[in-house]
Amino acid sequence: MKNKLIPQWLTDVFYTVAGILFCSFALKSFLVPNSFFDGGVTGISLLIHETYHYNIAYVIVLANLPFIVMGAYQVSRRFALKTLAAVIALGLALLLIPFEPVTSDKLLVSIFGGVFMGIGVGLAMRGGCALDGIEVLALYTGKRISFTISEIILGINIIIFLIAGIKMGLPTALYSILTYYTASRTINFVIEGLEEYTGVTIISGQSEVIKRELVMNLGRGITVYKGERGFLKESFDVSHPVDIIYTVVTRLEVRRLRNIVHDIDPRAFIFTGIIKEAAGGVLKRRARH
Known part of the structure; x- marks a missing residue:
């Protein structure tokens, strides 16, 4: 110790x-x-x-x-x-x-x-x-x-x-x-530092392909939430189950992630949020202060 x-x-x-x-x-x-x-x-x-x-x-x-x-x-x-x-x-x-x-x-x-x-x-x-x-x-x-x-x-x-x-x-x-x-x-x-982390949420009908690309090519861990998509004004009663993908990347990797997702599904909905502190999982190990 x-x-x-x-x-x-x-x-x-x-x-x-x-x-x-x-x-x-x-x-x-x-x-x-x-x-x-x-x-x-x-x-x-x-x-x-x-x-x-x-x-x-x-x-x-x-x-x-x-x-x-x-x-x-x-x-x-x-x-x-x-x-x-x-x-x-x-x-x-x-x-x-x-x-x-x-x-x-x-x-x-x-x-x-x-x-x-x-x-x-x-x-x-x-x-x-x-x-x-x-x-x-x-x-x-x-x-x-x-x-x-x-x-x-x-x-x-x-x-x-x-x-x-x-x-x-x-x-x-x-x-x-x-x-x-x-x-x-x-x-x-x-x-x-330069590696300020960004949380990214992705909602897409091509979630299976996106999940594989994020894990196998980008090398990031993902968390999947079960949700529903649809509920449009002209068809409010129509919805479909969807995997909502959440992952954490550095801000230097956000552009690459966006490009990967949009190449698979140009209509994918992506939103991001700044994360002040992150540790564990498959993130790079950083000193804790």
């Missing part, structure tokens, strides 16, 4: 340390020297730093503490301890590592500051912790009000950027919104 846990533990540490280095680089080389902001707790910390000129290393640790305590109750104590260690390590990196400003070009700062911040936060999440506690707050709040977690995070970030616009001017706030957008997209890419 220990032999199985050690590699996973080392992988988590590697991801977390790499995430800390990327975040500290983004802050010290891009965002802090140019008075730019991000969303979430990092954005709140940058606002406090710009307003009161406290050291960003201390501010970012103190600002995350309430959310880490909240995470112990909303997620788990292990998650909270790992996050606490990661946030303290981020503060130490900001204090001790002498990253230098890279550029003062506002567009480059907003884009690449967001990219490096997103890589850092995403890697830390793959390591099983968080360098920004805003989602813990959204999870806590979402259980008490009717808004979704995404809506709560959006509302908090709107307040942050409004304050930034008042304090630092509208152009800085707009560039900071670009930074946040770039960071959020990068986080999704780091966590999900």
Whole structure:
């Protein structure tokens, strides 16, 4: 059992340390020297730093503490301890590592500051912790009000950027919104990668041929639901039994799957949905984080 846990533990540490280095680089080389902001707790910390000129290393640790305590109750104590260690390590990196400003070009700062911040936060999440506690707050709040977690995070970030616009001017706030957008997209890419999975449902009268092609040629596992097709407006009482095929592919394979199905049955009904996490079956084995 220990032999199985050690590699996973080392992988988590590697991801977390790499995430800390990327975040500290983004802050010290891009965002802090140019008075730019991000969303979430990092954005709140940058606002406090710009307003009161406290050291960003201390501010970012103190600002995350309430959310880490909240995470112990909303997620788990292990998650909270790992996050606490990661946030303290981020503060130490900001204090001790002498990253230098890279550029003062506002567009480059907003884009690449967001990219490096997103890589850092995403890697830390793959390591099983968080360098920004805003989602813990959204999870806590979402259980008490009717808004979704995404809506709560959006509302908090709107307040942050409004304050930034008042304090630092509208152009800085707009560039900071670009930074946040770039960071959020990068986080999704780091966590999900190129092999984001897509669930595909196929309804066709040629289901037997399609099933064989998907399994034998595409190499995918399938699940079959028993259903009925028909029920058209001009012949509502007429229906036929049909096998409804469901399979999971990477988004790089969706086009190939569509071509296979349409070559067999041009009238086949196909619809897809994004799957955030998938494991087991005949999918490629991926590390669990």
